[in-house]
Amino acid sequence: MTEQTISIRALAPSDCLGELTALLHKAYASLGAQGWNFTGVDQSVEVTAKRVATGHCLVALQGGAMVGTVMVRGPYRPGVDAWYLDTPWYTRADTAILSQFAVDPQCQGQGLGARLMQAAEAWGRAQGMAYVALDTARPAEHLQRRYAASGYRAMCEIQWEGKTYASVLMVKTLAEGS
Template structure:
């Protein structure tokens, strides 16, 4: 049975980082060097700092993850780059590091992880949730659009082989 739960301090960040690498390998094969493709464990830890992580667990094995946090303080870097204004806007939660093990894709794991992240953001009183993804990743963009996310801008992260779109979704009170 699949369980979605908050990331616990007892969860192994080495295992979580390996899950990110495995989950993002298909994107790397398309030439997109997402940070999660090869980030070291210390970057996983940094990306989770100040965030609420969630994991999907199946039979005692981590098969998915997502992180969500509030807005970054103005001037705080985002993976080495200045944060785009959207990510520093009060009332904005930021969704990141969504990953589902390839063996578990197509089973609703990603949707349940996003549901958990959005519910957390709503419960914290955030008015909207934002994310970025590769502009050429049409399937990923469509996935978010089906959930009500709209493209509100773009960004070129330093060292990335692709331009990113910034997407946001209003969070209702219920």
């Protein structure tokens, strides 16, 4: 498949959250097989709905099928957001947060993940954000290397409730002079 055959757009109300959830399960399966209980490994359609309602969900489509996704949003709101954790980078007014990043295994290695990240970062810039932050499992060194190659720097470790691993929080500067 060629890059031109894949389009990226915002999730539409008419899009099937079951299809999005199935994509997440497929993309996160190899991480789950390693014992890392990322939310995307087995989240329900209801959890997907809650997650996409909190921000801007982008989907990549090929031939009408979802083959990639990423969520981007503004800072977590203490006492409001279900996934809030007292992590300073996630509560800063100038920081966008990326999550639920997934590419269908059959489409990996073709630059689609980079395109999704760039689209999410562009959304952050358009919202006036100076930084973008994400977290990933500490043992998932391949993911940390991929994010570092895109300009993300490891800032701290966090432990999400119920996770079998510690996470590394990584940040990228979006705005010049920040």
